Amino acid sequence: MKPLRLRGHHLLCVHGFRGMGYSPSFVKKMWEVVTKIRDEEQDFPIQVVAALDDTCMTCPHHGETACQADPNSNEHVISMDQKVIRHLGIEENEIYLKSELVRLTAQKVRPDDLDYLCANCSWLPYGVCKEGIANVQNGNVAQKAKVSTGRKSFSQQYHFQNS
Template sequence: MYKLRGHHLFCLLGYRGMGYSQEYVENMTRLHQALRENPKTLIELVKGPDQLCEKYPNTGDYHCQDANLYERDAVILEKMGLHIGQKLKWEDIESQIQKHVIPTDIQTVCSTCHWRSYGVCEEGIQEILDGKGLREVK
């Protein structure tokens, strides 16, 4: 079982092998690949830093404790009808995305994220809506 915070549910959709450091990318790729290969993998939704944050590079201010991220986590979970402490399969998270999320939600929900400008998160949401699952990361 993986522990994930709210906004990382969207980050996984847009993940294309880029990240904050080599260690972060390796960790994110491992988790992404596990979910892609086995959508029945259990996820526990947590408040605050999760298993992806564990590999965020130590560059001074700890990005993963930023108040904006906690707010983004809450907005995303509420939008998807999910809550902290809930345990569910990744395929159930994809189902909630199909029911409650559209690609343009990224523009408002993730308005302060610097990764938003790449457009990959909207593409990732559309692929989930189309029933394709997570995109392969090469």
């Protein structure tokens, strides 16, 4: 089985993802990846990279070899990738089983760690990332829904961001 290529920071994003994204095609691809990650019955290889990955290919900001959302975006996302890789104690470009990466995330990443690991990420203020990491810590990798408050959740609506 060909490994899924995921950026270091996307190892955390998948747990907080609620349907927001840069374009409809990006959201669709991210949901595919997120669904596989959250399926506790599936285990598969993931190559962890600090570069464009399988989800980036559907983002309107990807270039041939780098993120081109703005002049500093590639440097910023690579920095986040490298911080997450170091924090998890794994190696860039190596292949790990999904179950091992989820276990390491649950053991080593606390919601407040995202303030450093994901500093200046435009999605961090929404709070869904910290909520997702808290769920993983509590054994809720599948991100099973909470009781509805009657308001639309982020998973019930789409939100697109240009940068």
